[in-house]
Amino acid sequence: MPRAKNKRPTIVDVANQAGVSYQTVSRVLNDHPRVAPGTRERVLLAIQHLDYRRNKGAQMLKTQRSSAIQLLSVDAEYPFEVPLLNTVHWGDYSAIYTDCTQKDLPRAIDKAALHMVEGIFLYAPRLHVGDDELLAMCDGIPIVRRDFVLDSKRITWVGYDQIHATRIAVQHLIDLGHRAIAVVTGTLRTINASWRYEIWKKTLIENGLEPGPSAHGDYTTTKTAIETGYEGMCKILKSGAQFTAVLVANDHMAIGVMHALRSHNLRIPDDVSVVSYDNSPHSAFLDPPLTTVAFDFDLQSRLAFQFLFELINEPDTPPHQHVLLPHLILRKSTRAL
Amino acid sequence: MPRAKNKRPTIVDVANQAGVSYQTVSRVLNDHPRVAPGTRERVLLAIQHLDYRRNKGAQMLKTQRSSAIQLLSVDAEYPFEVPLLNTVHWGDYSAIYTDCTQKDLPRAIDKAALHMVEGIFLYAPRLHVGDDELLAMCDGIPIVRRDFVLDSKRITWVGYDQIHATRIAVQHLIDLGHRAIAVVTGTLRTINASWRYEIWKKTLIENGLEPGPSAHGDYTTTKTAIETGYEGMCKILKSGAQFTAVLVANDHMAIGVMHALRSHNLRIPDDVSVVSYDNSPHSAFLDPPLTTVAFDFDLQSRLAFQFLFELINEPDTPPHQHVLLPHLILRKSTRAL
């Protein structure tokens, strides 16, 4: 009995082919234990023979689950490292990717809900939003943030301790004898950046030093991080403020900062010491190689994914905050005074 | 008549609320023209009031369409620029993202088919696969490649002319008087890289020159592009082969290459001229700023997306190949002999 032409086979077709009922096929598909080995074998053979493929729509309709998770990146110039997706154990899950601006976040989450995603992986370093508001948007969908969100207690997140990061960077410069330490960051609206800025100030004051000159630029829109770093450094140089060291928000901006210093005939580290953040692949290969605060972004993302999957399987898991500690990598861009 | 607790409203609920039949609600949802304006208004109000949301599963089941497209990145260290997704006009589409190795490609496409994606956006610069084989895997799902695949006539793709790219780079060096031109690339298994290598050789020979020393490394697995560039350059330097210029496969590798040259006390461009590819953001800010072959990756991706959407709406569109022409950006890393 041939089935209609040009149509994908259904479990009923498979059932007929294997000489069992459609329910038995369903059981095989869902790894139900109570299926006789021989029957299972026959069903699997029929599936292969007919090139049967489950109908996701029907499955979603009945189960109200999609086995998809939402990857959401908000206002980020460098979204989380996409290649890392390869290293995540996805099981049956698929990833729906969206990046959006803060303004569009509710819409983006709504669309995710439409797709019945089972969890949301959020990377939103610039996002200022209360836990309650965010949880309300998610409407019950499990969410994990891959951010350092110190004041967030009701949402699970995995983040690098930005306070510690800045402390070790600034302390390193102080230990080297630097007294006038400048800072170049992206927008302070970034949670991480504002933390870094505050702690930079605080650490200096704790050590009896004045905060040095600072520049902040926004590279979300048209300018790249590198240009922003370049312009920020130029601004400080033009202001005539004195400094012997500069803290830069990330290794990308540092490329611009170093370029600005060079164009003003300042040598690194002879005239100015540079410390930055991220330990990006290029940081070791610049001239000079950068002293930088190292984060393991892969680890961070993997942990966040792991927590998300846990939360999906066990929705009552209480939120927990996982703080990772960065460390300083000493290279050639700093020197003792 | 209150509906069951804790359940999302359905079109029937909306219909009751609005005092119409469920079919009318469906018509409103699908922008059917034959709905009285007043009725449409009432339905929309009811939708808003009940916070109704379409059930994707039911919709997929009935229509056999998912309004999702698959983003597929094969064996790429730098997957297509994800932030660009923001600039694509998605309409109702969503993006399912996967990256995989060449080996896993059939599985990845199968999973895409499972999700009933309506199109596949493929970025697979290293992929050696015949059109027929690829089309067979896709099993009727429209596909567009964001690659330069010269021998592919049955698949729509958008790519930068790699032949032209290498010609202008090599010709530039020849015009400057260089006679011994080295090359450092990633794996030659990359379609683009192998093209570049072949054309480099060909262009030199056409100009009566011997191909200079070359090095190729693979940075898919553990090493980064930068390290590969560093090691490749070191290998050539250690071999003692003479050269006055080097062509590098991309601006990332160029960071490593320049680092290698510096560590051997060679000055750029005084001792060695460097030309590379991509015009990445950092290329203008290195020391010296890089002369590089510029590609507009955003444009390339946007065009590919556009073609994909066209192909989805008009499946009989014959495949067409869109070749973009790169141009050389002259900066400070090359000099006349």
Add this chain to the structure above:
DNA sequence: AAAATCAGTGTGATCGTTCACGCAAATCAT
């Protein structure tokens, strides 16, 4: 040996939407 359990399988109903069709009222043409 009768009762209880369990392994293995099948039947009916259901998830929420859309398609094909039907039908009344309003509008148009002749």
Add this chain to the structure above:
DNA sequence: ATGATTTGCGTGAACGATCACACTGATTTT
């Protein structure tokens, strides 16, 4: 004024899977 078309809306039947339940025969318990 009669028939033909159009407008607006409703009814029934799918789409393909899963869940709840029922049933048979074999195995175990009492």
